[in-house]
Amino acid sequence: MPGLRAPSNYSEEPPRHPCLKINAKEPFNAEPPRSALITSYVTPVDFFYKRNHGPIPVVDDIERYCFSINGLIEKPKELFMKDIRNLPKYNVTAVLQCAGNRRTAMSKTRTVKGVGWDVSAIGNAVWGGAKLADVLELVGIPKLTSVTPWGGKHVEFVSIDRCKEENGGPYKASIPLSQATNPEADVLLAYEMNGETLNRDHGYPLRVVVPGVIGARSVKWLESINIDAKVCQGFFMQKDYKMFPPSVNWENIDWSSRRPQMDFPVQCVICSLEDVNVVKHGKVAIKGYAVSGGGRGIERVDVSIDGGKTWLEASRYQKPGIPYNADDESSDKWAWVFFEAEADIPPSAEIVAKAVDSAANVQPENVEVIWNLRGILNTSWHRVQVRVGHSNMDSG
Template identity: 40%
Template sequence: MATRKLFRQFWRPVSKLCTGELAATPIRRTIQTSAKHAHPFPGKEHIRPPPKRNGQILALTGGGVLTIILGSQLAYPSHEKSAPAPPPSHETTTNPRTLSEPETQPVLKEGIQYYRLDEIRSHDGASARPWVTRGTSVYDITDWIPAHPGGDVILRACGGSLDPYWDIFSIHKRKDVYEILEEYKIGEISPHDLVDGKLPAATVPDPFIADPERDPRLLTLTARPRNAETPSEGLSPFLTPTPLFYVRNHMWVPPVSADEHSLTITLPSGDEKTYTLEDLKSRFRTHTVTATLQCSGNRRADMTRAVPDKGTNGLQWEAGAISCAEWTGVKLRDVLADAGLDLASPGPDAKHAQFEGAEAYGASIPLSKVLDSQGDVLLAFGMNGAPLPADHGFPLRVIVPGNVAARSVKWLKKITVSDEESTTQWQRRDYKCFGPNVAKPDWSQAPSIQEMPVTSAITRIQRPSSGGKVNVEGYAYSGGGREIVRVDVSIDAGKTWAQAELMGDEGKGSKSWWWKRWRFEIPDEGDRGGEVLVKATDESYNTQPEDYRGIWNQRGNLSCAWHGVHVGPGEGVKGGKGGDGGGGV
């Protein structure tokens, strides 16, 4: 049937060509449904231009290799090169067809642009217009690459299929990602290159092969890249045990040698200076700072549950995307001074410190934070009295106390003092907040998240096996080095409140960069079941908002409303993890 349609469509022009009424022109691969939609011949205009970008594009908090970004309005120009026509079929000598056996041709759908694999392969990472495929679809991602959060990693997939990469980076296998990718679609793979309607299987090197072993007690959200929460037993101590410190990776853990690793610092003048790890350890004074690191998406799942009609985009962290440790290293301000920066008068072009990691992640902080003698920004090579583990930045990372953990770049290899923020996705788009009414944000209109707001959470509720009072425990934290001065607990839906006991933990550093642990006993007569609520107040009298709807944002960042845990009368927390004699959370 398809062959007859094709024959009828082209018979008249072929007839005219034979009689000299029509000049010879090449036949397109795209079959038009009518002359009204036909493109002129010859020339590149016959290739359908990629669609305009009009919708919102989703950013994922895991950072990954082929992450679809929230983005701008882009229009793609037409391709410069047309694909070669499908080759003629060849009959085999071992199984010749008889005249009564019509040749089977691949079915071409009307209105679809087809591309041969040879042409797709030519649009590889070195091409001026890189393409990728997914399934049998073809996508032009040229204008996306400069903003790709995985840096040059995406070029590995260009000229071929995304599917084997997404089998590795499974975080991309989401309906919303698939929908956004369709906006880049320019056509389909020619059926001549398919086997049973599919591409031949392909394999790619596994970049996660060298990732370290992780403690099985971590609560894993995604395995590749690894994103895992600290379990309740790790949230109880003041210093989180290193194996239980939460893991937030946007990509794989890069294989780095301490002996070969170096840090390059670039100043606004263009001057550069490079330091080995041994240089940093031997030439500068060593400091130890106690600091809590918290992901901007910590407690995002609470916001998602509280605003189910809107939901949130990103990893659905509970209350364990936060941990506290002692970090040992040298102060960045001392190293910048040695590199030639005038700390007293750095100049008008010295406004930001940009950090670049070995796996392509990048972020920045205001230079004023670095130059502050009480800012305590470290180039850290130690954690909890031991060398940094691989998941937490070995052999070198920056620690920015009081700021969102996204600025404490791991596997640090370069620092640039600049007049602008880092240009990466993680600085310019991903870690920002907008009003609860904003569905399509203009990313240039909001500042990047730096200092974290006040928050608190219940991490354990225990009932002694012999009965008696219910013990409630948790953490409270505020960014910017603002000390927690009060934690309030309610057992009657917020009608009345009582103050929790703040535990006497003291850390090291110029300010209170660490969390405060707290505990509270529910009296026997108050044990009627229901929701236990907690809220915290810092030294500037900032306190947590009551409701999530007022702070809802599409990315689910800074989810810091009152935290609540439901407990039935006479029992511990349902579904809790751990707990002595009655359950915990």
């Protein structure tokens, strides 16, 4: 592809921050410490989780970089970066979350297949770029279109990225045309992240950002867009990232029986405490993030210091010092919400957090009831074990 290429090995990988916990080296998959997530409402690029399926593509000539739009449309077209930058620019604050976030905890119930993630395969960024609805108008598809005159109903994004799951072919995924052409869905072709040019790990020079949907659909390193009658038939839409019941295993799985996962469920995680934490006597700060897919807000976050027997409601905010209200137009509907509570804890305690979204969806109590063989969408109550003690410094 002009200006952009996919390396055949891992010799041209970009530098990464040393604090990241590496869950897989080749391809590179890593997450920050959970405490780093709550230091800033907008996640710094260095601390934003890295999720890859192959070597990171390289831009050799940004002036020559272009991508094509084709398929069931009247006039296929090639677009360059200047064409995208000439469109109105929008900044959208949105969470991206890997469907496998918290997979490691799910695997403790029963073994699952996939990269082991703790709780930090998630980040909140300000994405800058053109709305996909505006881009599709350039090829004659009006806004709020659900089907083209030629039968196109889905928008497939194809990456320059090459991955073994596609037998060396490109990573790809799709969303419904009705979502792609809806300006209110805020689907972007993004060239900026947190006010700066995208870096290579996050899709330079151009990526898709689909707010409110699992990260697997926000395709990086865009090579082409295809308007199709059917959902993308690629591996990651048809044989991965689907939610199966606990009764399904690798012997009886029927991939065609389930739809590709899109929205993610309500989720919250305690970030101020590790899984086994020794804390000083006195009030303990319980802080973390909460988020729900599909643009649903967070109605409530409940915190317990006795394993879920009794509860107290945490405060919620997006901007520091401003209480969060999901109905407030100034709230970022695609972003996460921070929560905070303080409590005196007994000598040994299980601290639990659960969130409720604006549709009254609530996290399930136990991971066992949502266990699935791919280990996706672990949204069970988040639990940390703590005990009151003294650090080595206190003992002097």
